[in-house]
Each structure stands twice: as C-alpha cells, then as structure tokens.
Amino acid sequence: MDLSKLEKIDEYTWTVPLKxxxxxxxxxxxxxxxxxxxxxxxxxEQITNVAKLPGIVGKAMTMPDAHWGYGFPIGxxxxxxxxxxxxxxxxxVGFDISCGIRCLRTDLSLRDLEPYAERLADELYKTIPAGxxxxxxxxxxxxxxxxxxxxxxxxxxxxxxxxxxxxxxIEEHGRMEGAVPEFVSKEAKKRQKGEMGTLGSGNHxxxxxxVEKVYDQKAAEAFGLWEGQIVVSIHCGSRGLGxxxxxxxLLSLAKAAQRLKIDLPDRELACAPITSxxxxxxxxxxxxxxxxxxxxxxxLTHLTRQAFRKIIPGxxxxxxxxxxxxxxxxxxxxxxxxxxxxxxxxxxATRAYGPGHPDIPQRYRNIGQPVLIGGSMGTGSYILVGVDxxxxxxxxxxxxxxxxxxxxxxxxxxxxxxxxxxxxxxxGIIVRAHSSRGVAEEAPDAYKNVDLxxxxxxxxxxxxxxALLRPKICVKG
DNA sequence: ATGTCC
Numbered sequence: 316m317d318l319s320k321l322e323k324i325d326e327y328t329w330t331v332p333l334k335x336x337x338x339x340x341x342x343x344x345x346x347x348x349x350x351x352x353x354x355x356x357x358x359x360e361q362i363t364n365v366a367k368l369p370g371i372v373g374k375a376m377t378m379p380d381a382h383w384g385y386g387f388p389i390g391x392x393x394x395x396x397x398x399x400x401x402x403x404x405x406x407x408v409g410f411d412i413s414c415g416i417r418c419l420r421t422d423l424s425l426r427d428l429e430p431y432a433e434r435l436a437d438e439l440y441k442t443i444p445a446g447x448x449x450x451x452x453x454x455x456x457x458x459x460x461x462x463x464x465x466x467x468x469x470x471x472x473x474x475x476x477x478x479x480x481x482x483x484x485i486e487e488h489g490r491m492e493g494a495v496p497e498f499v500s501k502e503a504k505k506r507q508k509g510e511m512g513t514l515g516s517g518n519h520x521x522x523x524x525x526v527e528k529v530y531d532q533k534a535a536e537a538f539g540l541w542e543g544q545i546v547v548s549i550h551c552g553s554r555g556l557g558x559x560x561x562x563x564x565l566l567s568l569a570k571a572a573q574r575l576k577i578d579l580p581d582r583e584l585a586c587a588p589i590t591s592x593x594x595x596x597x598x599x600x601x602x603x604x605x606x607x608x609x610x611x612x613x614x615l616t617h618l619t620r621q622a623f624r625k626i627i628p629g630x631x632x633x634x635x636x637x638x639x640x641x642x643x644x645x646x647x648x649x650x651x652x653x654x655x656x657x658x659x660x661x662x663x664a665t666r667a668y669g670p671g672h673p674d675i676p677q678r679y680r681n682i683g684q685p686v687l688i689g690g691s692m693g694t695g696s697y698i699l700v701g702v703d704x705x706x707x708x709x710x711x712x713x714x715x716x717x718x719x720x721x722x723x724x725x726x727x728x729x730x731x732x733x734x735x736x737x738x739x740x741x742x743g744i745i746v747r748a749h750s751s752r753g754v755a756e757e758a759p760d761a762y763k764n765v766d767l768x769x770x771x772x773x774x775x776x777x778x779x780x781x782a783l784l785r786p787k788i789c790v791k792g
Numbered sequence: 793a794t795g796t797c798c
Contacts, residue, residue, distance in 0.1 A: 518793075
C-alpha cells in the first residue's frame with residue numbers, strides 16, 4: 316500500500332484524508348507502517364468504498380491483518396444503522412459464513428504428548444473428515460438439517476456431540492438467534508447434508524499446539540492456560556452451505572440494490588437495506604449459516620476428543636472458546652454520542668469484548684473475552700484478551716489471523732507441498748494433509764508474520780496478547 | 793473459502 320495516501324494518527328493508527336467534495340464515513344486502518352506497506356492498494360480502495368455505503372455509522376476500519384477480498388477487504392469492519400437506511404452486504408460477511416476458530420485446552424504437557432504424537436496425528440487424520448467436498452459420517456434429512464440451522468452447537472450437544480459445558484464457551488452460547496432455515500435455498504441444504512462435522516480445505520486446519528509463552532499470567536490462569544500445555548485449535552466454517560448462501564444472496568442483494576437505485580461504488584458490494592425484504596432474508600439465512608458453522612465446530616470438537624482419548628486415554632479436552640470471524644451481528648454500541656443497535660460486519664475480524672461485558676462467560680468475565688488469532692501453517696497462533704479501549708477504537712473488534720501476503724497462485728509457483736511438509740517435519744511439526752497442492756497454497760511464507768499482527772493488535776489497543784501457541788501436529792484438507 | 797467451471 317502506498318503510505319503517502321495515508322495520514323498517520325499514531326504508530327498503529329492511520330486514516331485517509333477526505334478529498335474535496337468526497338462524501339463518506341471516516342476510514343481508519345490499524346497496523347504498523349510495515350504491515351500497511353505490505354498490504355495491497357486494493358485494501359485501501361475497498362475500505363474507502365465501504366465507507367460510502369448507505370447508513371454507515373462510525374468509521375470504516377481495517378484490522379492489522381487486512382488483505383484484498385471480495386467487495387469488503389478481509390479484516391474489514393463496518394457498522395450500519397437500520398434507522399438511517401443502513402445496509403447489509405453478503406460481501407461484508409464473506410462466503411464462508413461464521414468461519415472461525417474453536418480452541419480446546421487439554422491437561423497434557425508437551426512431554427506427555429511426545430511419545431504419542433505420530434499415532435495421534437494418524438488418528439486425527441483418520442477421524443477428522445477433510446478436503447474439498449469431503450463428507451463425514453453424519454447424513455442429515457432436510458428436516459434434521461433445519462434443526463441444525465436453528466439450533467447450532469446446541470443441536471450438536473443434544474445429539475451427543477460434546478457436553479453442555481462446551482456451549483458456555485461459544486459465542487452466543489452456541490446458538491445464534493434469528494436463524495430462518497426457510498431463507499436458505501434447497502441447493503445450499505443439499506450441499507450440506509453430508510458435510511456436517513467436516514473440516515473443509517483451503518486455510519482450514521486442525522492443529523495440536525503447545526503453549527510456548529505466556530504474556531499475561533492473570534488472563535492465562537483465567538483461561539486455564541500454562542506454558543508447556545497442549546491445546547487444540549480448529550479453524551473451519553459453514554462449508555458448502557455458507558458458500559451457497561453467499562452465492563445465492565449476492566445475486567438477490569444485487570437485484571435489490573438495482574431496484575432501490577443504491578449507488579454502488581463497486582459491483583462486489585451488492586447490498587440492500589437491513590429493513591428491505593432481501594436484507595431481512597439474507598440476515599435470516601446468514602444466521603442459519605452461523606449455526607451451521609457452530610454445529611460443525613462442535614462436532615469436530617467431539618471427534619477430536621474421541622481421537623485423543625483413543626490414543627491417550629483419560630485426556631481432558633475442554634472448550635476454551637469459540638470465535639467466529641465472518642459475521643454481521645446486531646449489537647448495542649455508543650456511536651456519535653448515542654447508544655444504538657447497529658449491524659456490524661466483521662469480515663476476517665473477531666469480536667473482542669473487554670472486561671465486564673455480559674456476553675462473556677462468567678469464568679472470564681472480569682478478564683475479557685478470549686480472542687483467537689490463527690497463524691499460518693507451521694508458524695504460530697495467539698490467544699489474546701479483549702480490552703476496554705477496543706470498544707471506542709473498533710467497536711470491540713480485533714484481528715483474526717496472519718492474513719495472506721501472497722495469492723494462492725503465487726504460492727503454487729513458489730513451493731511444492733512435498734517440500735513444505737519436509738521442511739516442517741525437520742522442525743518437529745507433523746503434517747497430515749489430504750492435498751499436496753493445498754499445502755503449497757498454505758505455505759507459511761505465503762502469509763504475513765503473525766507475530767507482527769498480534770503485536771500490532773495489542774499496541775493498537777484492540778486486544779492484549781495472553782499466550783503464544785506453536786504447532787506440533789497439523790491436519791489439513 | 794468453494795461439489796476450485798454442471
């Protein structure tokens with residue numbers, strides 16, 4: 316990104332000056348000079364376009380891990396007020412609705428794990444269905460799938476995939492209100508009927524990780540984390556169903572925008588007023604997509620427990636937290652000095668409530684919401700905690716991952732999957748992948764440095780680092 | 793991300 320187009324507010328906060336006559340909300344980009352410089356100019360163009368959408372309130376923002384996406388940048392955040400003609404956009408949520416990370420803590424230390432690592436890797440690879448179009452053991456009738464879309468992780472626990480305690484540590488207690496299965500197309504449901512409890516492909520993964528470093532002892536204690544401990548991170552979303560909802564509603568919202576003569580700065584920003592029929596339908600379908608993803612990660616949690624207990628009997632595997640990073644949620648915030656309900660698009664961005672928020676599980680409430688930043692394969696991941704300053708700065712939002720630095724195509728040109736797996740093995744990381752090409756696309760160096768993203772997230776006042784996780788086993792689609 | 797072009 317060309318930094319000369321930006322105005323520096325402080326080392327971690329940048330804005331774009333308004334051109335004469337230009338009408339839009341303020342744009343704020345969070346991140347260091349180095350991170351911003353490595354971003355595509357498209358990120359700036361896209362977030363400036365978002366700032367022009369009807370009914371936007373507050374600022375259009377990008378997180379330190381932002382990169383070029385469909386319509387909205389990934390790492391883009393924007394809130395809209397329905398009472399001011401605010402819109403909802405499928406491109407502002409992302410195709411993989413409610414893609415997110417579930418983190419599980421175990422009672423194992425790295426030393427406990429080491430003798431079993433290869434066998435556990437094989438067992439996880441066998442147990443966790445993954446890959447493009449890959450189906451699992453669970454086949455659902457249309458009726459049963461509707462129950463998934465209404466019930467989310469609650470449905471999964473009811474069916475025996477996990478324990479009620481898991482639900483307490485999932486956003487929305489595992490079930491998103493306002494899901495309307497009737498607004499999800501037959502096609503979307505057809506694609507999902509065999510895909511519940513599957514990991515998918517692309518940047519999705521299941522990693523067994525060790526807590527390498529604790530930054531904040533008090534928060535780590537509250538989260539049940541200690542140095543040397545084994546944890547598991549599951550990164551996946553709403554699979555074929557979410558993707559199909561995105562495809563369906565992109566068209567429907569584009570038609571609505573045309574009918575209502577909404578002046579779109581970019582065709583990819585197809586949107587409709589929150590209060591319009593199309594907007595209303597998308598919200599019902601999107602919430603169903605969120606429940607699909609929450610149920611999916613809940614089933615994968617159950618499968619992970621099974622694999623651990625088969626190889627290392629008696630292992631405790633508890634849900635630390637589950638965050639979504641592709642959503643649009645109705646939340647109460649003070650904007651322009653007034654409390655109001657707004658619809659916040661967080662695309663490749665994580666909700667990050669500071670201490671005391673009632674939606675944080677009791678156990679963590681005085682500390683803040685856990686924030687999970689997934690790293691690229693073979694590097695590291697971070698657990699952070701929400702802070703007070705994030706509300707005013709970014710409507711309680713933080714980064715979600717490392718963010719791509721190279722496109723998939725560029726990555727494929729540079730590496731082969733085989734060499735990446737060998738390189739990681741030499742560093743003690745066991746990779747079990749369904750696709751060698753997928754591994755090349757996800758090569759560690761195709762991503763930004765996650766350490767810099769986590770550091771910038773903290774210094775920008777969005778969330779504080781609690782623990783650094785290093786991968787030991789990585790299962791990929 | 794994605795039954796990576798029904």
